[in-house]
Amino acid sequence: MSSAAARHQRLHAELRQRICLLDYPPGTKLSEEALAAEFGTSRTPLRRVLARLEDEGLVESRHGIGTLVTDVDMALMAQVYDLRLHLAALVGQLDPQPVTPARMAEIRAFVTRGEALLASPDPRVFAELNSAYHDFGLSLTGNAPLRETAARLYYLTARIWLTSIPRMDLASECAIFLGEMRETETALAAGDTAAAALIRRAHISMSVHRMPR
Amino acid sequence: MSSAAARHQRLHAELRQRICLLDYPPGTKLSEEALAAEFGTSRTPLRRVLARLEDEGLVESRHGIGTLVTDVDMALMAQVYDLRLHLAALVGQLDPQPVTPARMAEIRAFVTRGEALLASPDPRVFAELNSAYHDFGLSLTGNAPLRETAARLYYLTARIWLTSIPRMDLASECAIFLGEMRETETALAAGDTAAAALIRRAHISMSVHRMPR
DNA sequence: ACAGCCACAGTTGTGCACAACTGTCTAGCT
């Protein structure tokens, strides 16, 4: 990959993570000049990144005002969740990937990280692990457009959990999360990728229902 | 909407249509300078449009070479079709919209246009009608992310039909298309939005199977 | 005291000049 495209990917992933981990809470004004200075470029390449984030619905640029992190529209997010549920199930239907030893090692590593999280619960560590685990779940399908679409929608809803957790039971959520990973490990050990996808769908659904109103 | 954002939308839709109608066949080199001159702007706003088209997978910019219209990767397109089938069915499941008199007038207008197409078949007119009809089909769901996702994927595959039609029977395709619209009119007249979505899904599937190999 | 207007600081949007890069063609050497 060319260095320009590589830097674009890097900055995009970095800013997206900052937004989704609430380092930049909704309403934050992102200064093009400050970010350009931080990353050692001029405004031009940085604006390319912000434009992509705007297309993805994570920020909104207003002439004369600034580039603001979008706030979480719960009516829209409910629609995104509805769609994500079906896409999660599709992971097990569209070109499900065979369970390889490498993949088993991955899921076991996730279980280990989940156990560590349960031992010392932390919202940010939870969110980071959840993001990595979601990406792992998508790797179970060989359908690239499905992966990209599901990822895009995931990042739209990723902030909701972090904003809700203060009104939820963190330790309980960690235990449930670890339980999901262990169930998935069992399904994958049986070579049943579709079952793993359905477990994911079920837990997304239950997670939504547990959220405070 | 601000005039800058409005122009961005306009140019994006225009270039996307040119690509999907094969005015710019795969491999065409899009000159930033020439396009900027045509639309009466400088390269800067135009590059914003090309960047979005690149994110959507319709063009590819290469430093020192040019911005090329992507060629149609059939392996990837097969995956897109798989996903589109399921999304088409979801239109009838996620927030299906009630059938209003205005919507009935719309579908009747489409049937009329379909009859005119059958009377004098033309690939380009077919493609344009198909695009408008696809957009109408998406309006049957109130789920905005589903609409955007399905539209995005549609434009990825839109070029395939136009490249295949020389090896297919145009008159037959027009008749089948008109038949689909009439079936949909019947379903909507019965107030059955979900049935209309399933008809769409069935015809997308059959269209894929009719394509020459 | 209050309302309205104006100047100003701060931000994104635009245009332009130049840097970086690629493929081609030509001149020169072997």
Place this chain on the structure above:
DNA sequence: AGCTAGACAGTTGTGCACAACTGTGGCTGT
């Protein structure tokens, strides 16, 4: 004749200066 190196034309990428726009705060007139 063939091959290599270098100049060159053409394209996208970057940086910078300025235009366009917005909100605010203060000033002025009533």
